[in-house]
Amino acid sequence: MNLEIPKKFKGIQGFALTAAQSLFRPISRKYDLAEHEYPKELDLFAAGLNGMNEGSGGAVGGASSKKEDVQSGEVKNGGNMANCINIQTMCYGDVGLLLTIPGQGLGNAAISAVANPEQLKRFSKSWAAMAITEPNCGSDSSAITTTAVKDGDHYILNGEKIFVTSGERCDCVVVWATLDKAIGKAAIKSFVVEKGTPGMEIARLEKKLGIKASDTAAIVFTDCRVPAENLLGSPEIDVKKGFGGVMETFDNTRPFVASMANGVAEATIERTKELLEDSINLDYATPINNVKAVEAEIYRMEAEHEAARLLTLKAAWLADNRIPNSLEASVCKAKAGRITNNLTLKAVELCSSLGYSYQELLEKWARDSKILDIFEGTQQIQQLIIARRILGKSSAELK
Numbered sequence: 191m192n193l194e195i196p197k198k199f200k201g202i203q204g205f206a207l208t209a210a211q212s213l214f215r216p217i218s219r220k221y222d223l224a225e226h227e228y229p230k231e232l233d234l235f236a237a238g239l240n241g242m243n244e245g246s247g248g249a250v251g252g253a254s255s256k257k258e259d260v261q262s263g264e265v266k267n268g269g270n271m272a273n274c275i276n277i278q279t280m281c282y283g284d285v286g287l288l289l290t291i292p293g294q295g296l297g298n299a300a301i302s303a304v305a306n307p308e309q310l311k312r313f314s315k316s317w318a319a320m321a322i323t324e325p326n327c328g329s330d331s332s333a334i335t336t337t338a339v340k341d342g343d344h345y346i347l348n349g350e351k352i353f354v355t356s357g358e359r360c361d362c363v364v365v366w367a368t369l370d371k372a373i374g375k376a377a378i379k380s381f382v383v384e385k386g387t388p389g390m391e392i393a394r395l396e397k398k399l400g401i402k403a404s405d406t407a408a409i410v411f412t413d414c415r416v417p418a419e420n421l422l423g424s425p426e427i428d429v430k431k432g433f434g435g436v437m438e439t440f441d442n443t444r445p446f447v448a449s450m451a452n453g454v455a456e457a458t459i460e461r462t463k464e465l466l467e468d469s470i471n472l473d474y475a476t477p478i479n480n481v482k483a484v485e486a487e488i489y490r491m492e493a494e495h496e497a498a499r500l501l502t503l504k505a506a507w508l509a510d511n512r513i514p515n516s517l518e519a520s521v522c523k524a525k526a527g528r529i530t531n532n533l534t535l536k537a538v539e540l541c542s543s544l545g546y547s548y549q550e551l552l553e554k555w556a557r558d559s560k561i562l563d564i565f566e567g568t569q570q571i572q573q574l575i576i577a578r579r580i581l582g583k584s585s586a587e588l589k
Contacts, residue, residue: 193500196267199275206279209235210453214283215551221287221403222554226395228359229287229403236292268510270442274449274502281453285558286403288450295356296320296443297364300380303439304423313382319360321351321409330571331366332375332585336411338367338421345381345421347389347414353565357407358392361385365411369427377427380439382420389414400557444519444566445505448526451562452502455495455530458555462537463488465544484540491533498526517579524572527563534559 195203213235221229280288288294297318301309327333336349347367354363362384370377383390393408418425463472470485478486501522508515534556538545545552563569578588 195275196271198267199272202272203275203279206276207282210280210283214280214287218284218287218403218551218554219548221284223402225397225402226405228405229290232287232291236294239291239294266510267507270445270506270509271503274445274506277446277449278453278456278499278502281450282457283453284403285450285454285562286401288453289355289401289404290359292359293317295360297360297362297382299443299446300364300439301382301422303442304380306423309382309419309422313362316361316382316384317356317359318382319354319356319363319407321354321357321363321365323351323353325350325352332378334366334368334378335371336365336367337371338369338379338381338416340369340418341415343418344415345418347381347383347411347416350393350408350410352408353396354407354409355404355565357409358395358405363390363409364422369425373427379425380422381416382422383411383414383416384420387414387416399560400554401561440566441514441516441519442509444523444572445502445509445515447562447566448498448502448505448522451526451530451559452495452499454555454559454562455491455498455526455533458530458534458537458552459488459491459495461550461552462491462540465541465550487536487540491536494525494529494533498522498529501525517576520567520572520575520579523566524569524576527572528569531556531559531563 213231217229217231221227277288289296293315295318297320298313298316300320301313301316301318305313322331322334324335327335334349336347336351338345338347345367347365349367351357351363351365357363362382365381365383366378367381368377369379389412391410391412393410396406396408398406463470466484466488470482470488472485472488473481474489478489481489501518505515505518505522508518534552537552538556541550541552544550547553567575574588577583578585581588
């Protein structure tokens with residue numbers, strides 16, 4: 191196993207680190223305090239990022255990736271791994287700002303996962319949010335009640351979506367809706383609804399615990415007419431395939447969320463070591479039982495972070511090589527989300543008054559980290575998926 195970052199990603203990783211240190215980190219507190227205010231500083235950065243994407247064919251630092259064809263016997267480090275590396279590096283600066291970079295929405299990953307070639311080309315320049323969660327449907331995406339009824343060359347959407355990241359700022363929203371509630375999850379399809387479409391209304395912007403730089407919207411669809419050509423992928427209901435197309439989206443995006451958590455964890459560990467520099471002496475040759483309690487805590491934090499980082503890269507590598515990664519995507523997301531939330535809170539504790547005050551970003555990272563263990567599937571849902579994969583059980587057999 192080669193655990194080093196591939197050399198071809200060093201350049202874009204360096205670009206991301208520069209952005210994290212010189213752009214994101216200096217304005218992090220500003221937009222934590224000014225919730226719902228758009229970070230104008232990102233516009234120029236996004237323009238440069240899009241220019242890099244056109245040259246490389248990838249969405250550098252964003253949550254969008256298309257699996258490339260892999261020749262038999264070839265090993266590929268591609269778009270999924272590039273995204274994970276760059277997302278982690280940018281979230282070393284600020285996860286909320288990463289989530290609101292123009293043109294880099296979670297909905298882009300959904301388009302990448304299931305769209306046909308014509309749709310990929312048509313929506314390639316769009317900033318797409320993703321609308322899954324509903325008031326009475328959180329972690330169980332198969333319980334979606336938003337409906338899509340065919341009417342000639344259009345579908346009519348009715349329903350409400352909540353916690354839509356970048357829901358107000360985006361160009362379009364990928365909406366998950368059911369074609370037939372009686373059929374169940376196999377009838378759930380995703381639709382690209384462009385902003386300004388009649389019948390689509392932003393109901394409110396949420397006030398949140400963390401990631402305040404990112405706008406989070408509730409959207410209501412009332413007899414919203416969407417062109418049939420905006421249904422992503424095939425309109426046919428394949429009962430045998432079931433939820434496959436939807437889950438492929440999660441297989442793409444869960445390693446990205448894990449990477450966000452890994453970036454926050456890295457920033458937290460580094461800053462904690464800096465603040466405690468005068469009272470600790472990190473000697474990695476000394477057994478953990480023979481060091482100070484605070485030093486032992488830091489060793490554990492570093493070990494957990496490294497495990498989560500490597501699990502994430504494994505899931506990304508599998509995706510790049512067209513190898514099923516549903517288990518690994520859930521494993522890395524569950525691990526990274528849980529340990530990052532735990533270690534950010536531990537850092538606040540270890541750094542005492544500095545950790546709890548606005549003087550440092552540690553308390554902000556603790557707040558930001560909580561959502562990384564929730565969205566794209568909660569800790570409990572990830573563990574349930576992992577159990578099903580390991581035991582070979584279906585969702586009906588293991589609930």
